[in-house]
Amino acid sequence: MARPRQFDEESVLEAAGEIFWSRGYEATSTRDLTDRMGLTHASLYNAFGDKRGLYLKALKHYLDRNLHSRIARMEATYSPGLTIVGYFHEVVERSLADAEHRGCLLVNTALEARSEDPEMLGIVADETAEIEAFFLRSVAAAQASGEIPANQPPEDIARLLLSVQFGLRVLVRVRPERELMNGIVRPVMAMLTLPWPLPDSNPDG
Incomplete structure (x- = not known):
């Protein structure tokens, strides 16, 4: 009979996600993970298979x-319309509030994913489609x-917004500057005749 797990999976995945988010997949060692998660190597492999399996679960x-x-x-x-504004407002605020300037784990995964790992590429592609x-x-x-305005195809605008989000999340890793972020989002919202920042929000965070 299999022994029951002696750890809380949600807490373990949260801890693993934090270190993957900070260091990236390749730079994170199994020792880094076991130290942060409080597990033995055997427990990690029994529960998640290997580092890659753990990464995919932590990403989800x-x-x-x-x-x-x-x-x-x-x-x-x-x-x-304000759903779009609110979404980008939260992206900017959370990105700037992160003292480590880690960006987004999904975007970071897209930057690290390799052609020889089609499963990981597929996960990233599916999430960007979502x-x-x-x-x-x-x-x-x-x-x-x-x-x-309805003067542009909604499909084109959706793809533009997707590219803006990814650009923001990459740039914040090296230039965590509020004016840079606002300067990217503001003209896009102006094109859509939407307010920026979000009404009733504090523009200074």
Whole structure:
């Protein structure tokens, strides 16, 4: 009979995600992980198979707690147009508040993923498609309601917003500057006739 796990999987995945996020997949050693997670090598391999298996589970945990929950929260809180504004507001604020300037684990994975690992590339591609679909829903609904102009195909705008998000998350790792971030997002929102920053937010964070 298999022995029950003697650890809380959510806490372990949170700890693993933090170190992968800080150091990257390749630079993180198994020793780094076991030290941070409080597990033995045997426990790590029994539970997750190997470092790569742990990384994929930690990435899913990160996406569920951050990206997916953010999209659901924004769509439940704001009008379609302000959903876009609120989403980018949170991206900027969280990026600037991170003292380590780690960017986004999904974007970092995209930068590290190699052609010889099609599964990891596929996961990243699927997640970017999910973000694009979120932007497309928001743009199409905002155009239908008259909240933003309908002079551009919603598919093109969704792809533009996707590229802006990825650009922000890469740049913040080397230039964590509020004016740089605002200067990237502001003209995009102006093109969509949306406010920036989010109404009733503190522009200084």
